[in-house]
Amino acid sequence: MTSRERFLASVRREATDRTPLWVMRQAGRYLPEYRALKEQYSFIEMAQTPELATQVTLQPLKRFPLDAAIIFSDILIIPEALGQPYHFRDKAMGGGIAMDYLLDSEAKIDALDGSGIEEKLAYLPAALKMTRSEIGEEKALLGFGGSPWTLAAYMTEGGSLKDLAALKSLFYSEPAVFEKLMQKVTDAVIDLFKMQIDAGIDAVQIFDSAGAFCPSHQYEAMSLRWIKKITDSLPADFPVIIFAKGMAHHQDALVRTGASVLSIDWTVDLPSYYDSLPDNVAVQGNLDPLILSSTPEIVRAETAVLLDKMKGRHGHILNLGHGILPSAKPENMQVLCDVLAEYAQS
Secondary structure: OOHHHHHHHHHOOOOOOOOOEOOOOOOOOOOHHHHHHHOOOOHHHHHHOHHHHHHHHHHHHHHOOOOEEEOOOOOOHHHHHHOOOEEEOOHHHOOOEEEOOOOOOHHHHHHOOOOOHHHHOOHHHHHHHHHHHHHOOOOEEEEEEEOHHHHHHHHHHOEOOOOOHHHHHHHHHOHHHHHHHHHHHHHHHHHHHHHHHHOOOOEEEEEOOOHHHOOHHHHHHHHHHHHHHHHHHOOOOOOEEEEOOOOOOOHHHHHHOOOOEEEOOOOOOHHHHHHOOOOOOEEEEEEOHHHHHOOHHHHHHHHHHHHHHOOOOOOEEEEEOOOOOOOOOHHHHHHHHHHHHHHHHO
């Protein structure tokens, strides 16, 4: 069974020879080869240069026996393609993400332009095709994007997220303007995902990282109904993974979006969550990312506990409960892979 076959079988909750593995942000700052490349190029240069994006995407696969490559990119390419670029603040300025301007008026929302998005984002399918050429049919290839709610949050906050006061005020006080913004962003994400599918991805992950800012009873209206518009627009049965950090308790609503896989953060008991899902929805997760910054013994113990608890449950993709931290130790990633291999042979 190839890695790609293993991954896709798990998406369908079918039996596999072992649990498939990839981790969020697996290409990134914890790898010395990434840091070396970052000394020569900015993050945005790497993300928007197909050859560099492919190189970074492949770095973790050259080190570790992972089952999937996830393209090196950023969710904020959507605001940029709509006309609101972003950049990273200097460390002296506190670091973090900053939009080039704040989306703080209806006139600015009206000016967002989703035309020609294929040309604006042409570097991404180019990188995906290069990556597929490198990995062949052996590994799964994943695309991704932000949820419309999460993207709109960055656009109206002007950068790193605080309280989402501007976006929530639009929802409550100016619903027509909120609808206009969300529809523009949703249409752009749909275009992005269709481009990625045409370029050969096997699945797409939607990051609803700002979902937990929603009041519980408004989560569907604020975020999930826009995600459902996306899933409804994609080819039938195309695998969609939804990562809604802090919102796993909205299980029924998440299932109604049409997700194939729910990626669960580390605060949730994964086996009981799995057991309460319909038999056509798989799970992904959910190790605490911090364990990869600890010791090999802790990585070994925590991974074994999760695998033991999920034993016999088809449709589990091993991952972290959020992105890998810059403090993660590459040798601990190797231990995670080793434990998984040993478990499969036991």
